[in-house]
Structures are given as structure tokens and as C-alpha cells.
Amino acid sequence: MRTLTDVPTELVELARAQEGLLAARQCDAFGVTSHRRERLVRQGRWHRITHGVVDTSRVPPSQRDGPRRHEHLRRRAAWLGLLAYGPDAIAVGQCALVLLGVEGVRTDVVPEVTLPGARAGRSRDGIQLRQFDDGMTVAPVDGRPVATPDWALAQAVPEMGRLRAVAVMDSARHRRLITTAELAHAHDLARGRRGVARTHSWWVESDGRAESPLETFARLDCVDAGIAPDDLQVEVHDADRFLGRGDLGWRLPGGRWLIAELDGRDIHSTPDALLHDRARQNDLLASGAVDLRRFTGSDVTPPGAPHRGRLVHEIRRTLARERHHSPSNTT
Known part of the structure; x- marks a missing residue:
């Protein structure tokens, strides 16, 4: 019985570049004829997707996982x-x-x-x-x-x-x-x-400053709730250096900022990213110029949901509290 190692390396690389898919004409060009393709399909090594196209992965699409699944x-x-x-x-x-x-x-x-x-x-x-x-x-x-x-x-x-x-x-x-x-x-x-x-x-x-779809979803969630952010990618500095940048920002009394950070699974879940985020968050909070809140996709209101998500509730509550306690509102 022939094995997958019989498939030319060049064809394997081509399939990898095409997300595991190959056209019949591409297979023919590398000597993998229709007879050979039929045998690979019968063995469960390849799968026919539509006329003239095979999937070289053993795992069905619905069961595939990994950091770049989507x-x-x-x-x-x-x-x-x-x-x-x-x-x-x-x-x-x-x-x-x-x-x-x-x-x-x-x-x-x-x-x-x-x-x-x-x-x-x-x-x-x-x-x-x-x-x-x-x-x-x-x-x-x-x-x-x-x-x-x-x-x-x-x-x-x-x-x-x-x-x-x-x-x-x-x-x-x-x-x-x-x-x-x-x-x-x-x-x-x-x-x-x-x-x-x-x-x-x-x-x-549209706003090209959004660095991910999650940031876009969060911004529109706040816009629809009547609490549109005052700025995006807010830069925070102390007297000597740049401390960090916040995804969404609302101005607070006294020149401070309420910052919402959106943590996407792919971007923020690696160990190096977590360490970097923690150090940056500590610097921002230590500056005294920032009130920081962190959110994930589950905190953004899903389309058609009857109630607003945690992000909107948290931002609205914080803005109300800060403005209520600002010097202009005290006697």
C-alpha cells in the first residue's frame, strides 16, 4: 500500500498554501492521477469536496482546532x-x-x-x-x-x-x-x-484606528447605548515616557481617562502577551491618570440581545459615578 509520503513534496506544500485543498488539474501536474486520488479518498486520507477539488486533511472542517482555526x-x-x-x-x-x-x-x-x-x-x-x-x-x-x-x-x-x-x-x-x-x-x-x-x-x-473587529464591535455597542467613546487608541504619557495606549477612551473630570481594553483570545492569550499587558496595565494605573477596565468579546452586547452587555453597564456606571463626584457637582 502506498503512503502519504508518496505524494510529491511540492504538492504537499501547494496544498498547505491553499488551506489543504487541491484541484484535480494541480494533482495531475504532479503525477497524482485520478486513479491515485480515488485510492487516497477510499483510504480516508483525502476527501472529495466538489467536482475537481479534494481536501488533503483527515480532519473534517467542523472538528479542526488551533490558534488560526477561524x-x-x-x-x-x-x-x-x-x-x-x-x-x-x-x-x-x-x-x-x-x-x-x-x-x-x-x-x-x-x-x-x-x-x-x-x-x-x-x-x-x-x-x-x-x-x-x-x-x-x-x-x-x-x-x-x-x-x-x-x-x-x-x-x-x-x-x-x-x-x-x-x-x-x-x-x-x-x-x-x-x-x-x-x-x-x-x-x-x-x-x-x-x-x-x-x-x-x-x-x-467606519474608523481606521480600530485594530481588531472586537474593538469595532465594542465601539458600536457603546455608540448604540449613547456612550460613544471620546477617542480611540488613547495615548497616555507621564513626564518622561510613553506608558501605553488604550483601545477606547472617555474623558473624566480632572484630565483623567476611563480606558476600555478589549482582549481578543488570539492576540492576548500567549504568555508573552499576558506579561506585556500586565506590565503596561501596571504602568497606566500607577500614573494616576487612568481608570482602566478590561473586557472580552463575551462582554459586548450580541446582535439582537434584549439587554446590554457588561461592557456598556460597566462604562455607563463608571462615567455616572465619576461625573457625580466631580468638583463641579459637589457643594
């Missing part, structure tokens, strides 16, 4: 669409955003591509073949054509909810993939699409 599943969806529809396929919408490195797209994103000239075709196996935007601009990413950020946002935002739509706009701006003027152009490109009418106010809510 990124892996999003990128896998984007690659699935590209490989299923051949070398001419163009990643569009949310899948284009994923391949461009934009954060904020849902983990269960639907694979979607279009063909040059918006050629017609049939969607299959949960992969959407879109027939729109003949004339859109594309750029190569990992050797494959991908809609440019302005077009990808124009395609994606009308099909997203507000929180994630603003999050992807924030991320694209923060990563310098798109300028403020280009974002306005993306908004213009989106006009006339189905679902765009409800999004017009969202485009002006």
Missing part, C-alpha cells in the same frame, strides 16, 4: 471557490476580503467567485458563482485574481450585517488597503445593489 476556515472557503471554477475564477465579495487579509468576515463565509466578463454558470455544492461587475478591477493575491478592496467592499457590505460590515471597513482602512477617499468610492460602487439602502449610514461609521 482564519483557516475563512481562507479555505475562499480557496474552495477559486479551485472549483478553474484558473480564470476571480474571488469576489467577502472571499476577496479574506484573501486580501481583511478581518471581520464570519467564519462560515460562503465561497463565492465570478468568471471573467461575468460569464454565466451554475453554482454548486454551496459555492456561489456570482454574475456581476463586468469591468471590476482585480489584483493578484497568491497568484490568483481577486477583486480589489473597493470592489470587494462594494460587493460584500450590502450582504452583511452592520457590525461586521463596519468591522471589515475598519480593518481595510487600518491595514492601509483602502483610503478614506477609496472607501467613499466603494460606497458609490455599491449604490443600486440589492440590500444597499440599509447600509448608507454604516459607511460613515
Whole structure:
């Protein structure tokens, strides 16, 4: 019986770059014929995903875990669409955003591509073949054509909810993939699409200073609760040095700041990150200029929840207390 070591190393590396997926034509190019692929599938080593595409991982997607699980599943969806529809396929919408490195797209994103000239075709196996935007601009990413950020946002935002739509706009701006003027152009490109009418106010809510989708979600949570932060990425200094930067900030009486820090699991959970965060937090608190609160994603109000989450309650309560006890409110 042949083993996985018989698969050419180059093909293994190619699969790794494509989140474990391979197209039949790629396998053929490295001598792994349809007969060989069938045997690997029968042995449970590879899995057929759709016509012409196999997954080289033994573990089903729903059971995969690890520090980059969410990124892996999003990128896998984007690659699935590209490989299923051949070398001419163009990643569009949310899948284009994923391949461009934009954060904020849902983990269960639907694979979607279009063909040059918006050629017609049939969607299959949960992969959407879109027939729109003949004339859109594309750029190569990992050797494959991908809609440019302005077009990808124009395609994606009308099909997203507000929180994630603003999050992807924030991320694209923060990563310098798109300028403020280009974002306005993306908004213009989106006009006339189905679902765009409800999004017009969202485009002006974007802020490129947000460093993660969680920060965007927290900011919008506070905006909706009537306690919008006064500033983002608030820098705190003492007489001699820079002490740190806070994610969301509210001005307090006496020139102090109420700072909300958002701790994402991937960013803040490593030992080095925890030590750095602790040292920075101690410096900020020792300065006497900061009242610091730390929150995680579970503290942000979920969409459609009947009651506000812990973040809003804690910030509102602290602001009320500080303003009540400020010198201007005492007799």
C-alpha cells in the first residue's frame, strides 16, 4: 500500500498554501492521477469536496482546532471557490476580503467567485458563482485574481450585517488597503445593489484606528447605548515616557481617562502577551491618570440581545459615578 509520503513534496506544500485543498488539474501536474486520488479518498486520507477539488486533511472542517482555526476556515472557503471554477475564477465579495487579509468576515463565509466578463454558470455544492461587475478591477493575491478592496467592499457590505460590515471597513482602512477617499468610492460602487439602502449610514461609521473587529464591535455597542467613546487608541504619557495606549477612551473630570481594553483570545492569550499587558496595565494605573477596565468579546452586547452587555453597564456606571463626584457637582 502506498503512503502519504508518496505524494510529491511540492504538492504537499501547494496544498498547505491553499488551506489543504487541491484541484484535480494541480494533482495531475504532479503525477497524482485520478486513479491515485480515488485510492487516497477510499483510504480516508483525502476527501472529495466538489467536482475537481479534494481536501488533503483527515480532519473534517467542523472538528479542526488551533490558534488560526477561524482564519483557516475563512481562507479555505475562499480557496474552495477559486479551485472549483478553474484558473480564470476571480474571488469576489467577502472571499476577496479574506484573501486580501481583511478581518471581520464570519467564519462560515460562503465561497463565492465570478468568471471573467461575468460569464454565466451554475453554482454548486454551496459555492456561489456570482454574475456581476463586468469591468471590476482585480489584483493578484497568491497568484490568483481577486477583486480589489473597493470592489470587494462594494460587493460584500450590502450582504452583511452592520457590525461586521463596519468591522471589515475598519480593518481595510487600518491595514492601509483602502483610503478614506477609496472607501467613499466603494460606497458609490455599491449604490443600486440589492440590500444597499440599509447600509448608507454604516459607511460613515467606519474608523481606521480600530485594530481588531472586537474593538469595532465594542465601539458600536457603546455608540448604540449613547456612550460613544471620546477617542480611540488613547495615548497616555507621564513626564518622561510613553506608558501605553488604550483601545477606547472617555474623558473624566480632572484630565483623567476611563480606558476600555478589549482582549481578543488570539492576540492576548500567549504568555508573552499576558506579561506585556500586565506590565503596561501596571504602568497606566500607577500614573494616576487612568481608570482602566478590561473586557472580552463575551462582554459586548450580541446582535439582537434584549439587554446590554457588561461592557456598556460597566462604562455607563463608571462615567455616572465619576461625573457625580466631580468638583463641579459637589457643594
